[in-house]
Amino acid sequence: MVVDNKATVTYVQLLKEDLIIIRLVPKEGSIPEYKAGQFITLGLANPVENGKIVRRAYSIASHPENKDYVELVVRWVRKPLPGRLTTQIFGIKEGDEILWLKPTGRALLINDELPNGEKDNRRMVCIGGGTGLAPFVSFAQHLHDIGDKREIVVLHGASYVDELSYKDLLTSLENDSIARGKEEWNFKYRAAISRPQEWFNRSWAGQVGRVETFLRPRDGGLSPLEELVGDKITKENTMFYVCGWQGTIDGVMDFLNPKGFVTEHGKREDGSFEVKYESYG
Ligand SMILES: Cc1cc2nc3c(=O)[nH]c(=O)nc-3n(C[C@H](O)[C@H](O)[C@H](O)COP(=O)(O)OP(=O)(O)OC[C@H]3O[C@@H](n4cnc5c(N)ncnc54)[C@H](O)[C@@H]3O)c2cc1C
Ligand SMILES: NC(=O)c1ccc[n+]([C@@H]2O[C@H](COP(=O)([O-])OP(=O)(O)OC[C@H]3O[C@@H](n4cnc5c(N)ncnc54)[C@H](OP(=O)(O)O)[C@@H]3O)[C@@H](O)[C@H]2O)c1
Numbered sequence: 001m002v003v004d005n006k007a008t009v010t011y012v013q014l015l016k017e018d019l020i021i022i023r024l025v026p027k028e029g030s031i032p033e034y035k036a037g038q039f040i041t042l043g044l045a046n047p048v049e050n051g052k053i054v055r056r057a058y059s060i061a062s063h064p065e066n067k068d069y070v071e072l073v074v075r076w077v078r079k080p081l082p083g084r085l086t087t088q089i090f091g092i093k094e095g096d097e098i099l100w101l102k103p104t105g106r107a108l109l110i111n112d113e114l115p116n117g118e119k120d121n122r123r124m125v126c127i128g129g130g131t132g133l134a135p136f137v138s139f140a141q142h143l144h145d146i147g148d149k150r151e152i153v154v155l156h157g158a159s160y161v162d163e164l165s166y167k168d169l170l171t172s173l174e175n176d177s178i179a180r181g182k183e184e185w186n187f188k189y190r191a192a193i194s195r196p197q198e199w200f201n202r203s204w205a206g207q208v209g210r211v212e213t214f215l216r217p218r219d220g221g222l223s224p225l226e227e228l229v230g231d232k233i234t235k236e237n238t239m240f241y242v243c244g245w246q247g248t249i250d251g252v253m254d255f256l257n258p259k260g261f262v263t264e265h266g267k268r269e270d271g272s273f274e275v276k277y278e279s280y281g
Contacts, residue, residue, distance in 0.1 A: 004043050004053065004099035010069055012094050016162050018076040019131075020090060021061075023069040024098060031067050034060060034103035036110060036142040037135045037241075040070060043099035044088045053099060056085045059134035059243065059278075060103060061166070063141035070103075073165050075131050107264075107278040108135045110143070111239055115271035122239040122274075123151040123229065127211055127252055129244025130158060135278070136241065137166045140173055144185060151186040153229060157211025157248065159195045161204055167191070188228060190214070211244070212251035223255075235261045235274045242277040249277045 011023035026032065034040070043055040062071035076090045077083030092098065111120050124143075126136035133156045140154055158164055170189035177187040192207040192214060207214060207224055214225045215233075226233055240261070242252050253263070256275060267273040 002055075002101065004055075004101060007070075007098050007100050009092050009094055009096045009098055011071075012092060015073075015165055018078060018090075019073070019163060019165065020076070021071060021073050021165065022089070022092065023062075023071050024100065025069050026100075027097070031070060032102050034064055034070075036060075036063055036138040037108035038103040038105040039135075040072070040103045041101035042072075042085065042089070043101070044085060046084060046088065049084075054085045054088075055099075055101065057105075059108075059131070059138075061134040061137040063138045063145060065142065065145045070100075073131050073134050073137075105278070108241060108243060108276055110139060110241075111276065120239065121150060123153065123231075123237055124239055124241065125153045125155065125225065125233075126241045127155045127214075127244070127248070128157070128242075129211055129248035130163065131165075132242075132244030132248070132278075132280070133166060135243050137169065139241070140170060140187065140189075144173055144176070144187070147185075149183070149186065151182070151229065152188070153225070154187075154189045155211055155214050155225070156189070156191040157194060157244070158191065159193070160198070161193060161201050164191050190224075190228060210248065210251060212248060212255065215252065215255035233259070235259060238274065240275045240277075242275065244279065246279040249279045252277075 006027040007024040010025050013021040039057045039059045041055050043053045045051045046054045058072045076086045114120050128136050136154050173187050174189050177185045192211045193201050193204045194210045196208040215223050217223045242249050261274045263275040264273045
């Protein structure tokens with residue numbers, strides 16, 4: 001039988017009517033151990049199902065060094081029917097109780113070692129679609145805290161500018177990289193807005209289209225990602241991490257497959273691969 005732990009919701013930030021950031025603190029004991037890229041399972045008793053507990057997975061956006069709270073970013077699923085758990089999460093207030101199961105997940109752990117035992121020093125490109133950014137917010141804060149020297153690029157795709165949920169945090173991490181120099185902390189953040197024609201997005205001056213368009217070469221030349229890093233992306237120099245809709249994973253692989261990249265799921269006989277992903281649809 002599953003034994004749920006209890007937590008208090010200590011912070012609720014409604015970014016828009018269907019996007020929320022929440023923080024949890026266990027009622028007993030300390031913040032659970034987890035690795036950047038893992039997810040936690042939340043649960044709430046559903047009154048319309050005779051109190052049956054509905055549990056769902058949420059990627060952790062906070063980082064393991066943060067011992068104050070666990071942070072999540074959640075989309076309210078509205079269509080075709082209101083989601084069973086998210087509809088309840090959007091009614092939660094600071095001080096309310098929520099159930100949780102310990103963090104887990106292996107799909108998006110940071111790769112530190114190559115199959116030959118050498119340190120993995122490849123550039124890390126992290127591509128998040130919508131709330132699929134969450135694991136990379138954890139990555140970025142964790143790698144910053146431990147002083148990792150790899151080049152890290154975080155790319156976020158969203159439909160609307162007000163869904164760039166971690167723009168301030170990720171911009172400040174990039175500013176820190178500029179201030180300290182890339183030998184100390186080598187970090188870049190960019191976003192793509194997929195509905196640029198909509199009035200609400202009229203102030204957007206950055207990349208347009210879905211996030212995978214960062215990989216599309218311009219007129220047979222370099223892609224926007226290659227222009228950003230100032231280097232040709234090859235399977236020898238770059239490791240990709242992708243989280244989002246299956247369409248986002250497929251869109252990324254459409255650009256990477258012809259370059260010989262393989263995913264961890266389809267790794268070569270020698271154990272090598274260049275892409276890790278987690279999809280949700
Ligand atoms: C590893 C992992 C990490 C995740 N991380 C996050 C995260 O960080 N943030 C986040 O927002 N989500 C995340 N998710 C998704 C999350 O786990 C839930 O799936 C999501 O929040 C929806 O839950 P729900 O109970 O509200 O919806 P559900 O009730 O499970 O509904 C799911 C879908 O089915 C539809 N549906 C339900 N019942 C019916 C029906 N009878 N007929 C037709 N359609 C129906 C709903 O409209 C909805 O589209 C993650 C998922 C995984 C697997
Ligand atoms: N680790 C995980 O598995 C995980 C983590 C976080 C969230 N989730 C789940 O993700 C769900 C929805 O995510 P979201 O609401 O954050 O995404 P979203 O805002 O609807 O979409 C984010 C971006 O992805 C694009 N997109 C939408 N559908 C796509 C498709 N089929 N193929 C390629 N691109 C697509 C959107 O483009 P358009 O503007 O063109 O639509 C937008 O640019 C949540 O409800 C949750 O269930 C899972």
